[in-house]
Amino acid sequence: MPVYSEKVMEHFMNPRNVGEIEDADGIGEEGNPVCGDLMTFYIKVKDNRLSDIKFKTFGCGAAIAVSSMVSEMAMGKTLEEARKITPALVAKELEGLPKNKYHCSNLGAQALNKAIDDYLRKQGVKVKTKRRRKDEQE
Numbered sequence: 001m002p003v004y005s006e007k008v009m010e011h012f013m014n015p016r017n018v019g020e021i022e023d024a025d026g027i028g029e030e031g032n033p034v035c036g037d038l039m040t041f042y043i044k045v046k047d048n049r050l051s052d053i054k055f056k057t058f059g060c061g062a063a064i065a066v067s068s069m070v071s072e073m074a075m076g077k078t079l080e081e082a083r084k085i086t087p088a089l090v091a092k093e094l095e096g097l098p099k100n101k102y103h104c105s106n107l108g109a110q111a112l113n114k115a116i117d118d119y120l121r122k123q124g125v126k127v128k129t130k131r132r133r134k135d136e137q138e
């Protein structure tokens with residue numbers, strides 16, 4: 001069993017912003033076909049800022065902690081600032097992740113980015129479907 005930091009355990013035991021936003025402005029879903037974990041982010045956007053974020057995650061403890069941390073890090077940020085939340089930053093805020101759990105940190109940033117993409121598309125902005133981030137972790 002992987003050894004988790006206290007921060008990961010704390011977010012896993014008390015995840016922030018769990019749930020769904022019924023009238024979400026953007027929805028982003030990301031999964032990992034290897035482990036089967038699935039993450040969905042719901043966002044509300046006001047004046048180009050993330051005014052509300054909720055998530056639903058079916059996954060391991062690290063994936064839940066990552067979702068919770070991403071939602072906290074992104075809340076209130078502008079869309080551009082939220083896009084700068086990388087898997088490495090999330091892992092750092094969680095005081096590290098076990099090596100075999102690095103991939104869990106990719107899901108959070110990707111799901112949030114997809115929710116932002118979804119929002120922008122609904123605004124008529126052209127966005128590329130899938131972007132791999134430079135710092136994605138194996």
Ligand code: FES
Binds near residue numbers: 035063107
């Ligand atoms: Fe796959 Fe955590 S084990 S997201």
